[in-house]
Amino acid sequence: MTTTTGALLPEKFSVLDSWVADWSLATRTERYAMRLSKNIDELSAFYDAVAPLAEEAIEYLDTLDINDLPEDATRLLNLLYSFILVSYPVNIFKQPRIPDSGAAFFNNVVEPAI
Template identity: 75%
Template structure:
């Protein structure tokens, strides 16, 4: 598992308890983490991060995405994980996509920034 190191930006330190588990650098890692959690655990994470998402996005928009400092990169990864769990929490009500059987989505490459 590839996590970023360091802490979150000071103004988002309230989210630090979630960063070690969820500030994951790749989509594959975020998806695997999602599948390893119960829907209640996903809900707790989502409910903790979502109220801060707009402010965090506005904050990150003040930086060049190609030159983010480590704390800001960690915050961005945390937001990516929140997005990864948003559909399971708000729509599916379970970690996996409903009615998908044994199907599994695996990205070959990460999108370019």
């Protein structure tokens, strides 16, 4: 991973900087735990902030080498992963947990390869 000047996100996505601390998490386990720690209003606010920029962010990331992302781009990628993880609760479930699933959860032994 290449180092950058310390910007949280690439400049054109800096409007999302305030979401980095909570949502730019390296693993699915961390992202899922964050999702469960938030209420639906908090999830919706995050979703609504990222949604208008999601396609442009994907297009931007597609121009980079996934194996050598700068730190700011890695944070953006992790933010998009969190965005995807909260899309079902926001758009379908209307709650952080999957309805009628009790405490069911699958733990990953390793993160999927990119």
